[in-house]
Amino acid sequence: MDSFSQLWPILYKAxxxxxxxxxxxxxxxxxxxxxxxxxxxxxxxxxxxxIKSLNSVLGWVMNIIRSFPFIILxxxxxxxxxxLVNDSHGPVFASVALSIAAVPLFAxxxxxxxxxxxxxxxxxxxxxxxxxxxxxxxVLLPEAxxxxxxxxxxxxxxxxxxxxxxxxxxxxxVGDLAIRYGYYRYDTLTMIVTVVVLIIIVQIVQWVGxxxxxxxEDK
Amino acid sequence: MSIKLESVSKTYQLKGRKVEAxxxxxxxIKSGEIFGLIGYSGAGKSTLVRLINLLEQPxxxxxxxxxxxxTKLTKHELRQKRQKIGxxxxxxxxxxxxxxxxxxxxxxxxxxxxxxxxxxxxxxxLELVGLGDKAEIKSSNLxxxxxxxxxxxxxxxxxxxxxxxxxxxxxxxxxxxKSILKLLNRINKDLGITIIVITHEMEVIKEIxxxxxxxxxxxxxEMGHTYDVFSHPKHEITKDFVQEIYNFEVPxxxxxxxxxxxxxxxxxxxxxxxxxxxxxxxxxxxxxxxxNGRIEYIKDQPLGFLMFQVTGKxxxxxxxxxxxxQTNGIERVGYIx
Numbered sequence: 001m002d003s004f005s006q007l008w009p010i011l012y013k014a015x016x017x018x019x020x021x022x023x024x025x026x027x028x029x030x031x032x033x034x035x036x037x038x039x040x041x042x043x044x045x046x047x048x049x050x051i052k053s054l055n056s057v058l059g060w061v062m063n064i065i066r067s068f069p070f071i072i073l074x075x076x077x078x079x080x081x082x083x084l085v086n087d088s089h090g091p092v093f094a095s096v097a098l099s100i101a102a103v104p105l106f107a108x109x110x111x112x113x114x115x116x117x118x119x120x121x122x123x124x125x126x127x128x129x130x131x132x133x134x135x136x137x138x139v140l141l142p143e144a145x146x147x148x149x150x151x152x153x154x155x156x157x158x159x160x161x162x163x164x165x166x167x168x169x170x171x172x173x174v175g176d177l178a179i180r181y182g183y184y185r186y187d188t189l190t191m192i193v194t195v196v197v198l199i200i201i202v203q204i205v206q207w208v209g210x211x212x213x214x215x216x217e218d219k
Numbered sequence: 220m221s222i223k224l225e226s227v228s229k230t231y232q233l234k235g236r237k238v239e240a241x242x243x244x245x246x247x248i249k250s251g252e253i254f255g256l257i258g259y260s261g262a263g264k265s266t267l268v269r270l271i272n273l274l275e276q277p278x279x280x281x282x283x284x285x286x287x288x289x290t291k292l293t294k295h296e297l298r299q300k301r302q303k304i305g306x307x308x309x310x311x312x313x314x315x316x317x318x319x320x321x322x323x324x325x326x327x328x329x330x331x332x333x334x335x336x337x338x339x340x341x342x343x344x345l346e347l348v349g350l351g352d353k354a355e356i357k358s359s360n361l362x363x364x365x366x367x368x369x370x371x372x373x374x375x376x377x378x379x380x381x382x383x384x385x386x387x388x389x390x391x392x393x394x395x396x397k398s399i400l401k402l403l404n405r406i407n408k409d410l411g412i413t414i415i416v417i418t419h420e421m422e423v424i425k426e427i428x429x430x431x432x433x434x435x436x437x438x439x440x441e442m443g444h445t446y447d448v449f450s451h452p453k454h455e456i457t458k459d460f461v462q463e464i465y466n467f468e469v470p471x472x473x474x475x476x477x478x479x480x481x482x483x484x485x486x487x488x489x490x491x492x493x494x495x496x497x498x499x500x501x502x503x504x505x506x507x508x509x510x511n512g513r514i515e516y517i518k519d520q521p522l523g524f525l526m527f528q529v530t531g532k533x534x535x536x537x538x539x540x541x542x543x544x545q546t547n548g549i550e551r552v553g554y555i556x
Contacts, residue, residue: 047274118310118312120308120310120312121312121313121314121315123274123308123312124306124308124312124313124370124373125314125325125329126274126301127272127274127301127304127305127306127383128301128302128305128306128325128326128329128373128374128377129298129299129300129301129302129326129329129330129377130298130325130326130328130329131298131329134325134328134329138325138328139314139325142314142316142317143314143315143316145316
């Protein structure tokens, strides 16, 4: 591409695709990853709901998903994704793989967020006769609010990075634009612009995330 | 409420090895008393106190609180029972992100305490522990003593019959310790709550414990009324604890001979000390010089120690010793000096 005016419509479309993929994926990452993270935490905690076998199976599944190189994950779950969204390409289709990759990542981050809560505090809550549900909702989550906010930020940024690969299934997005135009076609302008755009997006996400995290703590 | 531990023991599996944290122990704590457990760290007292609210499951034996065997309760029943057994901790264990008010509210939520009356209840509790004006302060901004007061308010929120104190003053300075102990004493007297204190500090035991058990290596070595246990200690560790408060030591350069000895006596009443000493000066042809003397109050009962050096003829020293042994309320202490 020779000029910015030619690039703009393509870039704009790619931006929308990125936003769409990230939004869908972070939604499911939190929706599924948060309960999974809680489950991972309480099933290993001797005072809460320790079930060693369940914890090992869960951890094992999470690790397997996280071991997959993202491009192979996309290919591997293609039939499932096609069945799920009734489509075989596009940003929504790509979001299935992105969500699957993001869920275990976020779940693990949530699990480790709770490690900041001292065992003694949990012991005091148990001694006070609180149920596990009350401890999770009224102690663990509020105490870990800051690090969970940071975990969301980190997951969003990871999804943005993963989404560059989503081009394989026609997912589109800014990262895909950089690879297809900038890399395969030696289009330096597109390459530079898309990389700059990605840098800006990541910076904004991080900045907003930090602000929210600090506010969560100050409350 | 009375607490009865029958042949309880606790064994952990640690890396395939069996660790006996608590040997088979039976113990009964009467309703309304303050029972102390003293021991050095690793003695098993933390494990023992956690059996009372089943934070630890006993490996063998039964735990009966107010006639109910806790090991037989369902999870739900156990939770309700725990609301009637308050507990406070060395590290206070408040929920850091919550205010003082919210920390107490948490246990009221746990017991489904009527929402409309919560504010009044919390206010009442904060008045009781002397923090009436601190409700809206975030708990991480409190001093150690204030945190423990919130811990006490939280532990009392659901009107417990029992309060367990796990090294509750060990992280506090001596003055704050005194004020917290005073508060615990008042709670025991005014509310009739049975209190179990575990500690490694003699200070705590002698201030508040009606009865005491001395623990070491997973067992209770001796147990009885606090004054009796510490005026007539049987085990080395108990003697160490007594020694800790009186802090009597024979001077380094002192060499005992038949004509030159150090004698330590204890007085079981307050005023006897001075008169008695005068009597000794008058009636014995010995040089008596005082090395150390101190009266401590063990649960409001005085226990005085006096250490002196005697020089003179051996027979005269022996006569002095047998005189001491025949006097009521005064005893020679073999283990100091």
